[in-house]
Amino acid sequence: MLVSVATATIGAFGLRISRTTSDFYVASRSVGPVLNASAIGGEYLSAASFLGIAGLILTYGADMLWYPVGWTAGYLVLLVLVAAPLRRSGAYTLPDFAEARLQSVRMRRWSGLLVCLIGWLYLLPQFQGAGVTLRTVTGAPPWLGGVVVAVVVLLNAVAGGMRSITFVQAFQYWLKLTAIGVPLVFLLLVWQRDGAPTVPMQPLSAAAEPPHQLYQTYSLILATFLGTMGLPHVLVRFYTNPDGRQARRTTLAVLGLLGLFYLMPTVYGALGRLYTPDLSGTDTVVLELPGRMIGGVGGDLLGALVAAGAFAAFLSTCSGLTISVAGVLSQDVLRRLRLGRHAHALGGIAAFRVSVCVAVVVPLLLALVGADVPVANAVGLAFAVAASTFCPLLVLGIWWRGLTDLGAIAGLAIGGVLSGFAVVMTIAADPPPGWPEALLSQPAAWSVPAAFATMVLVSRATSDRVPTDVGRIMVRLHTPEHVNVDRGPEARHEADDPTVGQRSPVRSTRTDRRS
Amino acid sequence: MAAPRRVTVTSPRTTAARSRRVAATQEIDAQSAVGDAYMRSLIRSQLRLALVVLGVLGGLVGLLPLVFALLPSARDTDLLGIPLPWIVLGVLIYPALLALGWFYVRQAERTEQAFSDVVERP
Numbered sequence: 001m002l003v004s005v006a007t008a009t010i011g012a013f014g015l016r017i018s019r020t021t022s023d024f025y026v027a028s029r030s031v032g033p034v035l036n037a038s039a040i041g042g043e044y045l046s047a048a049s050f051l052g053i054a055g056l057i058l059t060y061g062a063d064m065l066w067y068p069v070g071w072t073a074g075y076l077v078l079l080v081l082v083a084a085p086l087r088r089s090g091a092y093t094l095p096d097f098a099e100a101r102l103q104s105v106r107m108r109r110w111s112g113l114l115v116c117l118i119g120w121l122y123l124l125p126q127f128q129g130a131g132v133t134l135r136t137v138t139g140a141p142p143w144l145g146g147v148v149v150a151v152v153v154l155l156n157a158v159a160g161g162m163r164s165i166t167f168v169q170a171f172q173y174w175l176k177l178t179a180i181g182v183p184l185v186f187l188l189l190v191w192q193r194d195g196a197p198t199v200p201m202q203p204l205s206a207a208a209e210p211p212h213q214l215y216q217t218y219s220l221i222l223a224t225f226l227g228t229m230g231l232p233h234v235l236v237r238f239y240t241n242p243d244g245r246q247a248r249r250t251t252l253a254v255l256g257l258l259g260l261f262y263l264m265p266t267v268y269g270a271l272g273r274l275y276t277p278d279l280s281g282t283d284t285v286v287l288e289l290p291g292r293m294i295g296g297v298g299g300d301l302l303g304a305l306v307a308a309g310a311f312a313a314f315l316s317t318c319s320g321l322t323i324s325v326a327g328v329l330s331q332d333v334l335r336r337l338r339l340g341r342h343a344h345a346l347g348g349i350a351a352f353r354v355s356v357c358v359a360v361v362v363p364l365l366l367a368l369v370g371a372d373v374p375v376a377n378a379v380g381l382a383f384a385v386a387a388s389t390f391c392p393l394l395v396l397g398i399w400w401r402g403l404t405d406l407g408a409i410a411g412l413a414i415g416g417v418l419s420g421f422a423v424v425m426t427i428a429a430d431p432p433p434g435w436p437e438a439l440l441s442q443p444a445a446w447s448v449p450a451a452f453a454t455m456v457l458v459s460r461a462t463s464d465r466v467p468t469d470v471g472r473i474m475v476r477l478h479t480p481e482h483v484n485v486d487r488g489p490e491a492r493h494e495a496d497d498p499t500v501g502q503r504s505p506v507r508s509t510r511t512d513r514r515s
Numbered sequence: 516m517a518a519p520r521r522v523t524v525t526s527p528r529t530t531a532a533r534s535r536r537v538a539a540t541q542e543i544d545a546q547s548a549v550g551d552a553y554m555r556s557l558i559r560s561q562l563r564l565a566l567v568v569l570g571v572l573g574g575l576v577g578l579l580p581l582v583f584a585l586l587p588s589a590r591d592t593d594l595l596g597i598p599l600p601w602i603v604l605g606v607l608i609y610p611a612l613l614a615l616g617w618f619y620v621r622q623a624e625r626t627e628q629a630f631s632d633v634v635e636r637p
Contacts, residue, residue: 062583065604069576076572076612080565080619217580225572245627248620255616259609266605399562471546471554478558479543480627483634486544 033246037253039166040237042173044071044254045261046122046317047129047283048379050176050310053262055283057269058276064269066217067380068262070224072255074383078229079251084244085398085477090487092239093327094232094390101397103467104405110412111393112332115232117416118386119325120363121423122231123318125378127367129283130314136287137307143368149311150364153318157326157356166240172316173257179309180264183290183302187271190293197274212438215445220380223444227383230390233320236327243481286310322359329355377441381423388415388447392455398477400456401470407459415451419443539634557630561623568619575611579603 049071056064091097094115099108127146134145191197228234241247265286272285276292279285287310290302330351389412396403396411422443431437439446459466467473469488476487542550583600592599 062598062600062604065601066580069604069608072609073572073576073612076616076619077569079616080568080623084623214580214584218577221577221580245624248623252613252616252620255613259613262609263606266601270601399558471551474554474558475543478554478561480631483540483631485540485634 033241033250033253035166035170036237036240037250037257038173039169039240040234040250040254041257041261042169042171042176042312042316043233043237043320044258044317045173045176045313046379047126047133047310047313049261049265050180050313051129051133051283051286052125052377052379053265054268054272054286055279057266058272058285059280061273063213063217065266066220067224068265070221070383071228072258072262074224074226074228075251075255075258077225078234079248079255082229082394082398083238083247083251086235086394087238087241087247088244088477088479088481090476092236093324093331094230094235094393095328095332097235097397098393098408101467101473102403102405102408103469104409107405107408109332110409111390112328114385114389114412114416115328116325116359117420118230118382118389119232119321119359120366121385122233122379122382123321123325123360123363124367126314126318126321127364128378130311131367132283133287133307133310133314136284137303145314146364146367149314149318150360152315153322154356154360156315157319157322157360158353169316169320172312173261175312176309176316177261179305179312180261180268180286183306184264184267186298186302187289187293188267191271191274212435215438216442219384219442219445222448223380223384223387223442225387226391226448227385227387227444229394230386231382232324232328233317236320236324245480318360322356325359326352326355329358378427380442381419381426384442384444384447385416385419385423387444388419388451391448392452396452396455396459400459401474402459402463402466403455404459404462404465404467406462406465407455407457410458411451411455414454415447418447418450422447539636543634553630553634557626560626564619564622564626568615571615572612576608 049068053064053067056067086097089097089100091100095108095111098111099105127149130145130149131142132145134140134148135142238247238250241250268286268289271293272279272289276285276289279288287303287306290306291299293299294302392411392415393408397408422440425431425440431440472486472488475485479485479487539550539553543553544550
């Protein structure tokens with residue numbers, strides 16, 4: 001409750017500051033690196049990080065440590081391959097980047113579609129996790145938590161847009177760190193008082209080792225290492241850095257913040273193996289451990305703190321995803337539905353607000369009727385889809401001149417269809433155990449190489465379609481901002497948005513400063 | 516209506532050696548062979564750096580599952596009373612990732628500095 005109130009308050013505070021559409025999308029690019037890194041951390045640490053990891057570690061043991069490792073290392077891969085060039089591309093969203101790089105409107109639409117799909121796939125488990133949390137804490141029916149989170153996100157995003165979201169997200173990171181860290185100190189004290197009993201480190205007998213563990217681990221590594229860069233809410237954060245250099249430094253700070261946080265779910269999982277082995281197979285160990293180990297009023301208070309952190313996790317991740325999906329919907333879908341003329345009259349903000357509603361309601365409905373997949377696994381599937389689609393697009397687009405629009409579309413289609421098929425089969429069809437289950441629940445190991453290969457081969461075959469000014473685009477992507485060169489036209493996104501006239505003062509002043 | 520033929524007006528000294536030096540940034544803007552070479556060398560050195568970091572990441576982290584799967588003794592070894600997989604994957608890997616990232620940022624900024632020193636030379 002408190003978290004929701006605080007989030008709404010900060011959102012309201014931001015409302016007074018944010019005035020233009022530009023504010024709405026990327027906080028005017030005037031956010032400092034520390035604040036920005038906290039915001040990225042706050043947005044990124046979802047229900048899967050806060051609840052899911054500890055639950056999986058309790059159930060399956062050390063092999064599940066690859067989830068948090070992969071989610072952190074994904075930022076290292078993002079840092080070295082994508083961070084600075086992407087910021088320098090000047091695009092707001094993935095579709096902006098795709099269009100600017102490949103000079104193709106068709107490319108933009110396909111990317112927009114994928115952003116929505118990945119965003120919804122990621123939102124779904126967040127709403128489910130919120131339901132689990134509220135039920136564990138208050139005994140409320142499981143659908144209520146998802147609805148509460150959806151409403152708060154909706155109000156916040158509609159009211160304040162991205163600028164307020166940046167403040168909110170930064171606040172959320174530190175809240176989450178406190179909420180998971182403070183109770184942990186007390187839990188460890190109790191463990192000490194009990195004589196520091198040995199934690200059973202081998203897999204619990206209740207849960208058999210998943211089949212083909214080695215394949216699953218490597219596929220998970222591939223999905224998380226490469227998928228992070230393809231998540232829509234992660235990328236949009238990079239445009240709030242003033243330049244490419246700051247984008248790198250922010251990413252480095254994110255690596256530190258994530259590493260710090262991820263030390264803790266592991267300890268919860270390990271203590272859970274000792275004190276609450278009966279919670280095996282659920283996502284609730286983080287929530288229940290304080291009450292079980294400490295008990296009394298103190299246990300209740302600490303339990304409430306953890307629950308607050310969990311809700312912070314849902315709210316922040318959902319906000320970020322909602323903004324990203326809504327941004328794509330309002331720019332690419334609503335305009336095309338001929339709501340456009342009207343939306344223009346009201347300013348792009350009206351279209352954005354409508355899009356926010358659509359972006360939240362669709363996954364909420366899916367979560368209410370959908371199957372129950374463990375939170376971390378469902379999020380893992382979103383990573384696999386992102387790794388099979390946007391990762392090849394970004395990596396090849398930034399580092400290889402030969403990429404063509406047809407090649408990119410073919411790669412997105414192959415990667416999206418293969419990984420999407422695996423997702424649908426895993427969630428809906430319950431594949432037979434053994435290899436089919438392993439291959440479908442962790443598709444990245446085969447879908448990512450397929451997408452890369454398709455993109456390269458089709459681009460090679462259609463090499464006459466390489467954009468004519470690819471050289472200029474490479475200059476834009478890779479040259480430091482202070483070097484005074486012709487970078488070609490800015491990526492299109494405000495050209496069709498007359499409410500944004502006075503955007504981005506940073507870039508134009510930057511060249512003068514040195515001379 | 517046929518447009519009049521365009522005629523190039525030149526100074527008689529077209530064959531004289533040019534004295535004006537062209538700045539590298541202008542070469543890049545003109546997308547001349549020289550400008551292209553500057554850009555390719557920048558992109559290549561950044562890509563090489565990225566691949567080195569990814570190679571180290573793959574070597575350090577990518578081999579761990581294989582090691583733990585093939586060498587049961589590595590799984591059972593204790594460090595500070597905690598089995599090796601737990602301490603490596605739960606704790607030690609994070610500072611390693613941070614150090615790798617720090618190394619990358621430092622090198623990438625050096626590369627860019629060297630690039631701008633060259634192309635902005637008056």
